[in-house]
Amino acid sequence: MTLSEEVAEESAGDDAGRPPPPSRARAVTGRFLSSRQGRAGALVLTLVFLFAFAGPLVSPWSHTDKDFAAFLAPPSAAHWFGTLQTGADVFAVTLRGLQRSLVVGLLAAVVCTALAALAGAFAGYFLGWTDRVITWVTDLLLVLPAFLILAVMSPLFGAGQWPLFVLMLALFLWMVTAKMARGMTISLREREFVRAARYLGVPPVRIVLSHVLPNLSSLLIVDATLNVSAAILTETSLSYFGFGIQPPDVSLGTLIADGSRTAVYAPWTFWFAAGLLVVTVLAVNLIGDALRDAFDPTAREPR
């Protein structure tokens, strides 16, 4: 995402040897790590990731295996999370779904927010032609029926094509944020610190990157965290209609959709997937809050 890139770029600029100067990158990292929320969120998210990617290594089943001796069986020693109607191991499919959803959700959110931030900030800062073109594209995408287009394109998202799917998801989520970012940039543009930078002779692109974007960061981070859930949910509904992630691949979305039908009498088919979704979204939100506070020096001191 742009912000972390910018931070990374700044810290990369410091040559080694001397004690590093007290720049923003270090201050933000320090503040983030000293916040309990941030640490908890980061920890949980890491655990979820570990679980999703390391879990399959210890499971005797893979997500394509079917146990024809146990249909819709409750959790047991053989099937830790039970099995589905098809005999698939819930533990294995849930992990597989988690992997997909994590990657799709996080990537789509990051790509989408980055796109929105750049488009909005550049349109708002430069105005004129840049603005007209970007606004035109934004408006165009806003009126296009995203769902329909994704549905029509769904044959393209066959096996192994999920990066394209992520891109398309992001492409249909960024417009509203971009409009907000543009509006805020227009008001930031007249703020004195931006004018001060301009009169110092700081090149415009640098002003956008180092003054405008960080001051939009509260909006952007909140937006990114919201987008994680939005992306996961959009993917869920697409998958529900059979357009998103295609079988045999699974995602939390398809699992929840399937599981909701059997949830009443076989709760394990539903609750593990739903629970993991909730935990993931929660962890992302905690990280988002902590990051926002870390970027905003006027926020109350981290507890």
Added chain:
Amino acid sequence: MTPALEVTDLRVTLGGAPVVRGLGYAVRKGEVLGLVGESGCGKSVSAAAVMGLLPPGARVTGSIRLGGRELVGLRERELAAVRGSAVSMVFQDPLSALTPVYRVGDQIAEAVRTHQKVTKEQAAVRAVDLLDLVGIPDPARRALAFPHEFSGGMRQRALIAMAMANDPDVIICDEPTTALDVTVQAQVLEVLKTAQRQTGAAIVMITHDLGVVAGFADRVLVMYAGRPVESGDVDDVFYHARMPYTAGLLGAVPRIDAAGRAAPAPIDGAPPAPGDLPPGCPFAPRCPLRVEACDEREPPLFEVGPGHRAACIRWDEVSPPLPAPPGRTGPGVRGPRTVLAVDGLVRHYPLVKGAVFRRRVGTVHAVAGISFDIREGETLGLVGESGSGKTTALTEILELTRPQQGRVVVLGRDTAALTAAQRMEIRRDVQVVFQDPLASLDPRMTVHDILAEPLRTHRHGDPRRRVGELLALVGLDPAHAARYPKDFSGGQRQRIAIARALALQPRLLVLDEPVSALDVSVQAGVLGLLGALKTELGLSYLLVAHDLAVVRHIADRVAVMYLGRIAEIGRADAVYTAPAHPYTQALLSAIPLPDPARERARERILLTGERPDPASPPSGCRFRTRCPTFRSVLTETERGLCADTEPEMRPLGEDQSAACHYAERLAVV
């Protein structure tokens, strides 16, 4: 006679922090009490407590008696009955105090009807009477206007009219003129005096401006850190201050009179935050007279004279600020080299109307042809009230591009003919300090990053070393580079902004209202720093300000702007002691002096009317519609010249010129 308002041992706690700590005063009818203090000393909160307008969560103890009736502990409904009838308030910001969607007359009538049993018609008539009383021309028509159609001064008058509506016993004015221009301030203060005569009310005047208090109040109460630290008659307090804080404050105010050339003395440090008070005397960390006993306990108010009390254990040793030593006088001859030359600069904006079909309905001449120059090592003060075009002029110069008309020559280079690379080069030599350091420093950057930015942009020196040097240069601790701007006080922040401007070793510094966002006690320190840096680094300043007292202290030459034109320009000493243009005279005479006796004796030149619309300035002389000379001195034939011909700059002395056909030098301060 019971006082109209008596406050005893008032304590207010906001969010756990004690904001007002034992305030007591009494005002009789017909009396004016000035409540003076810097921002955060609790003066506005105490007024809100009297009005019962504190935010929820505030705890109030003590007693507030209005005509003998206790207000503390009253329920909201009973308070509402008192509010507006027995006690009313005039706020600092009249725009937010008036409801934008109702007509002004209706709002005043509403205030009348809330507390009096009168018919709608009677109330409307009363509203028009009130508007007439506060000097709004054509009140019957104006009563039908909406607040946004009023100028700031007229809104404040309307608010005063509203405050008078029910013949209150007490009127509380919370910084009533702070947001206004000086000439308007003088008008509004006159109106307040009228209001007081009419209603016979007691007035509590809350302000940070010692000049306003000197001319307006009978008694003064100085607050510091939530407590009264000195109170007494205006003359006693101003001439025989017995508390080091009061004395310091008086010494820190920049003045427009002869004493103004002397450097105002800053008070070191900043006021303590409520909830974080030093153990003994709250002023101890900043006090020049501090001894060990001061830290033992908070000094009570000592009786130091008849009706004069001060909270200082060494009150008998406090001397009023010394009569200022003769200040430095600017170089009599001007330097040979010109750093900035502006010639016939014009900037106009199209005035467009309509949302769907935008059409041009006129042109606003924000800057209508101004010329001046700044020599090396010189400070030019560009002064004017809001709408005079001074800020536009400054922006035009800073853009370093071809102006719409005229020429701007910076360091010998015409900005119309600059290539991008040359412009970048000149940017190094021309730097700017803005008014509000909180706004001009990126809140998301550490001080180190802020100061390193110009260095990185221009690849100038090693940021790591230079940042420390710069901080030391402006009197800050280099170890504080890792902090954010919000961790500093206002004065310190402005020092950071100055350090940033100095990072590239510029030759011309443009100062846009550099101290007007700061408290008086801190202002003096920043002004002193600017003065010292100028001599040390051989800088030239273009100082844009509305406060003539500040300009007087720091500028060698001054240019007074009115409606996009320069009315008068010349050596600061000459212009201040004997202004020639009628506008300059009115402007200078409107500025209150922190000197009660002289203030009472002074004859004000009051301007009438409102500033004309810059889209359609008057023909001939732009100042003609408000010019006192034009109105009352000139004959009919002489007036013809003013109305037909725009006056050119006319030299009147060694280094003083004015754009007036009948300019005559006159001492007004």
